[in-house]
Amino acid sequence: MAQKPSIPKGTRDFSPVEMAKRNYIFDTIRSVYALYGFQQIETPAMETLDTLLGKYGEEGDKLLFKVLNSGDYLSKVADDELNDRNSLRLASRICEKGLRYDLTVPFARYVVMHRDQLQLPFKRYQIQPVWRADRPQKGRYREFFQCDADVVGSDSLLNEVELMQIVDTVFTRFGVRVRILINNRKILTGIAEVIGAADKIVDITVAIDKLDKIGLENVNEELKSHGLNKDAIDKLQPIISLSGTNDEKLAVIKDVLKESETGLKGVEETKFILDTLKTVGLTNEISLDLTLARGLNYYTGAIFEVKALDTPMGSITGGGRYDNLTGIFGMPGLSGVGISFGADRIFDVLNTLDLYPKDAITGTQLLFINFGEKETEYCLPVVAKARQSGIRTEIFPDSSKMKKQMSYANAKSIPYVALVGENEMKEGKITLKDMTTGTQQMLTPEELITEINKL
Amino acid sequence: MAQKPSIPKGTRDFSPVEMAKRNYIFDTIRSVYALYGFQQIETPAMETLDTLLGKYGEEGDKLLFKVLNSGDYLSKVADDELNDRNSLRLASRICEKGLRYDLTVPFARYVVMHRDQLQLPFKRYQIQPVWRADRPQKGRYREFFQCDADVVGSDSLLNEVELMQIVDTVFTRFGVRVRILINNRKILTGIAEVIGAADKIVDITVAIDKLDKIGLENVNEELKSHGLNKDAIDKLQPIISLSGTNDEKLAVIKDVLKESETGLKGVEETKFILDTLKTVGLTNEISLDLTLARGLNYYTGAIFEVKALDTPMGSITGGGRYDNLTGIFGMPGLSGVGISFGADRIFDVLNTLDLYPKDAITGTQLLFINFGEKETEYCLPVVAKARQSGIRTEIFPDSSKMKKQMSYANAKSIPYVALVGENEMKEGKITLKDMTTGTQQMLTPEELITEINKL
Structure with missing residues (x-):
C-alpha cells in the first residue's frame, strides 16, 4: 500500500516561506492594480478545447494539457478511429476540455460571453496559474502563475500612460530599480516601409541590438547579409546610431520616417505617452528602444518591457497595445492594451537582491x-x-x-x-x-x- | 472562424463583484489562520494518479478528472488494450496525472515528501480550487475552492481548542451568528459498545436527530425497526432525551458510558475542550450534539460542524481529529486535526444577510x-x-x-x-x-x- 509519493514533473509545491514571498508579490501587484481602478476576475482552470485550440499556433496546440472526458469516453469512438492510432485526432474525440494556457484567451472568451453585462472600457486584472506541457527546465515550469492587467474598449493612449505608471509604482514598492523600455509597432512598420523591406524588420532589430557588442561596421555587414541593399542600409544609419534623450531620438526617427504615415503615427503616439509621463513623474527611467520588438504579430501599437538594473535577468514585465482581441470569438473591433508581470522572475530578483520586507515574510x-x-x-x-x-x-x-x-x-x-x-x-x-x-x-x-x- | 464561446459545465467565471466578495472571505479566513500561527502552502493542480487513485473510494476514483499524457500517448498502448474498449483500464494507460480532488490527500503527500524539512507540529492552511466530475446541480460545481487548516504531529487537545477559537473569530469578523456543534467519535463508539450495536451507530444518530420533529415514541419505534432490542433502547433513553447545558449533558453521558473505556475517554476529551474554551471565552455558542456524526470512518476523536443561526443553510464549516493521515504514503502514526470552511456556502450566507462591508466590495x-x-x-x-x-x-x-x-x-x-x-x-x-x-x-x-x- 505504501508508495513513495511524487509530483508531476515541471510542477512545484510551495512551502510556507515561498508562499509568504509570493503573497507579498501578488498582494503588492493586486493593490496597485486596484489603485488604478482595475478589477479582478477569475476564469475556470478548464476551458473547452474549442476555446483553446488554434489560438497559440500549431506548437501551442501540442502544449495544451487535455482533460479526458468523464465516464465511458470511448462509447462514441468508432473502431477505425481507435485503430488509426492517430493520437492527435483521437484526443479530439475523447477530450472536450483543456487546462488554460494563458490568461489572454480566457479573458477574450470572458469579454465575449459577458458582453451584455460589461461597461466599457473594461479594466480587468487576473492572477491565476496556467499550464503548458513544455519540456521542464531551469526556470521553466508546466504550472506557473500569470499576473495580467488589460484595458479593452478604449483607444486612448492614457491607458498606456497608466500602465507605465503601474509598472513604475509596483517596482518602486518592491524596491527594485528598473528601466522601462518602450517602442511602437507602428514605428517599426514605418522603418520597414521606408527602406522597402517589410519582411526584414525582425532581422533589422536583432542586428541593431548588437551595436554595443559588435560595432557599427559589423551591424551593417549583418544587415547586408540579410539582403538589405546599400540605399536601405544608408537610410538606417541614423536609426542604428540613435542616442540621446527620448526627445532627441524621436526627432531623428521622425525625420527618417517623414514619408511613412504609419511611422509618423507611431512617433506621435510615443511622444504623447512620454510627454504625459513627464507631467505625472515616474520614479524609474523610461527609454525609447527601437530594438524592442516583442510579439510582432500580436501587438499593433505601443510595446514595452521592463528590465531590472541591479541583477541580470531577462524581461520581468512586458505588454503592449493590440487590436481585435475578441475577433476570434465573433466580436470584432475591440482594441486593448495590457501588461503582464513575470511572477517567477520577480520572485528570483527579490531573492537575489534580498528585498523581501521582514514583516511580509514573518x-x-x-x-x-x-x-x-x-x-x-x-x-x-x-x-x-x-x-x-x-x-x-x-x-x-x-x-x-x-x-x-x-x-x-x-x-x-x-x-x-x-x-x-x-x-x-x-x-x-x-x-x-x-x-x-x-x-x-x-x-x-x-x-x-x-x-x-x-x- | 467565429464561434460562440462557452465554459465547461459545472465551472464558473467570477465577475469583479463576486471576486471582491470572495477575496473578502478568503482574506478574512487567511488572516485569522495566520493569527493562530498557521502557514500557507500550495500544491500543484495536477497530482500523479498514483497519488490520487484509491483514496476516495470507487465512486471518488470515477469523479477524478484525468489529464491525457502529452505527445504520442498511444505509442505504448498495445492493440488489444485499445480494442478492449475498457475506458477505465485504457485511462490508466494514457493518463498519468489527474486534477486534485480535495486538499487533504495533496497535504498528506506534501507532508511525506517534505518530512525532512518539516518541524512538527506542522500547522498549515491551504486555499485552492479542487475538481470533481460530479453531476453539476444547484450549488454543486465541478470546480470549487476549499479552505482547509490542519495541525499534524500533535495529539494535544489544545489544537481542537484553537480550531474552535478560529471558527469563532472568523464568523465574528463576518458578523454571522453561528452555533458550533461538537461531538466525539469516541463517545459514539462508547454508545455503540454499551448497547451492543456497533454497526448501528449511524442509524441511531439519525433517529435521535428526529426527536424534535417526530417525538420520543416515534424515535423509539424507528430504533426498534433498525433491529435494536428493548434493553438497548432502554439504555439509550437518557441519551435521546439529552438536554441542558453542555456540563449537564456530559454528566448524563458519562453515566451511560461508565462501562466503556473509549466512551469515557471521549467524554473526558470533550470536557477538556469545552472547559478550556470557557477560560478563553467564545463569542458564539458551542453545544455538544450527539447527533453529529460526520465522516465516521475518517475521524477518530473530536468532530465539529458550524451552522448559521439567521438563515437556513447546511453546515458551513466542519472538521475533526483523525489518525494516520499519511499512512497510505508510508509514514504511519501521524495524527492530525483540521477544519474546512465552506467558501461557497459562506458566500451565499453573507449575500443573504447582506453582510459584506461596503469598503471590502468598493x-x-x-x-x-x-x-x-x-x-x-x-x-x-x-x-x-x-x-x-x-x-x-x-x-x-x-x-x-x-x-x-x-x-x-x-x-x-x-x-x-x-x-x-x-x-x-x-x-x-x-x-x-x-x-x-x-x-x-x-x-x-x-x-x-x-x-x-x-x-
Missing part, C-alpha cells in the same frame, strides 16, 4: 513555550489578548522538551518567545525572550503586547 | 470625468496625488459623452466623481460629486483628498 511573531497544564492555563488568556491586539501568536500544543520547542521557534523564524514558570505566575508576569538578540525581560501581559506591537 | 473610489485634453492635463497631477494618498482613482480614458462616463461610474458603483471645467481650472479646484447623495462641492485637490479619505 509568520508567527510570538510563541508561548508549553511547560505543562498549570502554566498553559495561566498563558491562554494572555495568548488570547495578544491575538486580539493583532499579534500572530502560538502556544506550543504539547509540553515537549524545551529543546524541541525552541527548535520549533527557530525553524519557523519566530522572533519572540514567551516563557512562564512558577516565578512568572506568582508575579503575574511573562518572560519575553527576543530570539534575535537573546535578551530577556519580565513583563506584564500589557507590557508584552506593547513591546511586540511597537516593532 | 473598487474604484473616485472617477475623474474626461472633458478633453486640456482638462485632462489639469487633472492628471491631481489623480496622481489622490493615488499616492491611497485613494483608488480612475480618470475616464476617452473624452466620451458625459452620459456614458456617468453610466460607467454607476456600473462600477464608484461613490465619488470629480468634474473639472473652465471654472475649476481657473480657480485651481475640482468639483466633487457624491454619487450617493448627489451633492456637489468645489474643493482644492488637498481638500478633495481629505474629504474622501475621511470616510
Whole structure:
C-alpha cells in the first residue's frame, strides 16, 4: 500500500516561506492594480478545447494539457478511429476540455460571453496559474502563475500612460530599480516601409541590438547579409546610431520616417505617452528602444518591457497595445492594451537582491513555550489578548522538551518567545525572550503586547 | 472562424463583484489562520494518479478528472488494450496525472515528501480550487475552492481548542451568528459498545436527530425497526432525551458510558475542550450534539460542524481529529486535526444577510470625468496625488459623452466623481460629486483628498 509519493514533473509545491514571498508579490501587484481602478476576475482552470485550440499556433496546440472526458469516453469512438492510432485526432474525440494556457484567451472568451453585462472600457486584472506541457527546465515550469492587467474598449493612449505608471509604482514598492523600455509597432512598420523591406524588420532589430557588442561596421555587414541593399542600409544609419534623450531620438526617427504615415503615427503616439509621463513623474527611467520588438504579430501599437538594473535577468514585465482581441470569438473591433508581470522572475530578483520586507515574510511573531497544564492555563488568556491586539501568536500544543520547542521557534523564524514558570505566575508576569538578540525581560501581559506591537 | 464561446459545465467565471466578495472571505479566513500561527502552502493542480487513485473510494476514483499524457500517448498502448474498449483500464494507460480532488490527500503527500524539512507540529492552511466530475446541480460545481487548516504531529487537545477559537473569530469578523456543534467519535463508539450495536451507530444518530420533529415514541419505534432490542433502547433513553447545558449533558453521558473505556475517554476529551474554551471565552455558542456524526470512518476523536443561526443553510464549516493521515504514503502514526470552511456556502450566507462591508466590495473610489485634453492635463497631477494618498482613482480614458462616463461610474458603483471645467481650472479646484447623495462641492485637490479619505 505504501508508495513513495511524487509530483508531476515541471510542477512545484510551495512551502510556507515561498508562499509568504509570493503573497507579498501578488498582494503588492493586486493593490496597485486596484489603485488604478482595475478589477479582478477569475476564469475556470478548464476551458473547452474549442476555446483553446488554434489560438497559440500549431506548437501551442501540442502544449495544451487535455482533460479526458468523464465516464465511458470511448462509447462514441468508432473502431477505425481507435485503430488509426492517430493520437492527435483521437484526443479530439475523447477530450472536450483543456487546462488554460494563458490568461489572454480566457479573458477574450470572458469579454465575449459577458458582453451584455460589461461597461466599457473594461479594466480587468487576473492572477491565476496556467499550464503548458513544455519540456521542464531551469526556470521553466508546466504550472506557473500569470499576473495580467488589460484595458479593452478604449483607444486612448492614457491607458498606456497608466500602465507605465503601474509598472513604475509596483517596482518602486518592491524596491527594485528598473528601466522601462518602450517602442511602437507602428514605428517599426514605418522603418520597414521606408527602406522597402517589410519582411526584414525582425532581422533589422536583432542586428541593431548588437551595436554595443559588435560595432557599427559589423551591424551593417549583418544587415547586408540579410539582403538589405546599400540605399536601405544608408537610410538606417541614423536609426542604428540613435542616442540621446527620448526627445532627441524621436526627432531623428521622425525625420527618417517623414514619408511613412504609419511611422509618423507611431512617433506621435510615443511622444504623447512620454510627454504625459513627464507631467505625472515616474520614479524609474523610461527609454525609447527601437530594438524592442516583442510579439510582432500580436501587438499593433505601443510595446514595452521592463528590465531590472541591479541583477541580470531577462524581461520581468512586458505588454503592449493590440487590436481585435475578441475577433476570434465573433466580436470584432475591440482594441486593448495590457501588461503582464513575470511572477517567477520577480520572485528570483527579490531573492537575489534580498528585498523581501521582514514583516511580509514573518509568520508567527510570538510563541508561548508549553511547560505543562498549570502554566498553559495561566498563558491562554494572555495568548488570547495578544491575538486580539493583532499579534500572530502560538502556544506550543504539547509540553515537549524545551529543546524541541525552541527548535520549533527557530525553524519557523519566530522572533519572540514567551516563557512562564512558577516565578512568572506568582508575579503575574511573562518572560519575553527576543530570539534575535537573546535578551530577556519580565513583563506584564500589557507590557508584552506593547513591546511586540511597537516593532 | 467565429464561434460562440462557452465554459465547461459545472465551472464558473467570477465577475469583479463576486471576486471582491470572495477575496473578502478568503482574506478574512487567511488572516485569522495566520493569527493562530498557521502557514500557507500550495500544491500543484495536477497530482500523479498514483497519488490520487484509491483514496476516495470507487465512486471518488470515477469523479477524478484525468489529464491525457502529452505527445504520442498511444505509442505504448498495445492493440488489444485499445480494442478492449475498457475506458477505465485504457485511462490508466494514457493518463498519468489527474486534477486534485480535495486538499487533504495533496497535504498528506506534501507532508511525506517534505518530512525532512518539516518541524512538527506542522500547522498549515491551504486555499485552492479542487475538481470533481460530479453531476453539476444547484450549488454543486465541478470546480470549487476549499479552505482547509490542519495541525499534524500533535495529539494535544489544545489544537481542537484553537480550531474552535478560529471558527469563532472568523464568523465574528463576518458578523454571522453561528452555533458550533461538537461531538466525539469516541463517545459514539462508547454508545455503540454499551448497547451492543456497533454497526448501528449511524442509524441511531439519525433517529435521535428526529426527536424534535417526530417525538420520543416515534424515535423509539424507528430504533426498534433498525433491529435494536428493548434493553438497548432502554439504555439509550437518557441519551435521546439529552438536554441542558453542555456540563449537564456530559454528566448524563458519562453515566451511560461508565462501562466503556473509549466512551469515557471521549467524554473526558470533550470536557477538556469545552472547559478550556470557557477560560478563553467564545463569542458564539458551542453545544455538544450527539447527533453529529460526520465522516465516521475518517475521524477518530473530536468532530465539529458550524451552522448559521439567521438563515437556513447546511453546515458551513466542519472538521475533526483523525489518525494516520499519511499512512497510505508510508509514514504511519501521524495524527492530525483540521477544519474546512465552506467558501461557497459562506458566500451565499453573507449575500443573504447582506453582510459584506461596503469598503471590502468598493473598487474604484473616485472617477475623474474626461472633458478633453486640456482638462485632462489639469487633472492628471491631481489623480496622481489622490493615488499616492491611497485613494483608488480612475480618470475616464476617452473624452466620451458625459452620459456614458456617468453610466460607467454607476456600473462600477464608484461613490465619488470629480468634474473639472473652465471654472475649476481657473480657480485651481475640482468639483466633487457624491454619487450617493448627489451633492456637489468645489474643493482644492488637498481638500478633495481629505474629504474622501475621511470616510
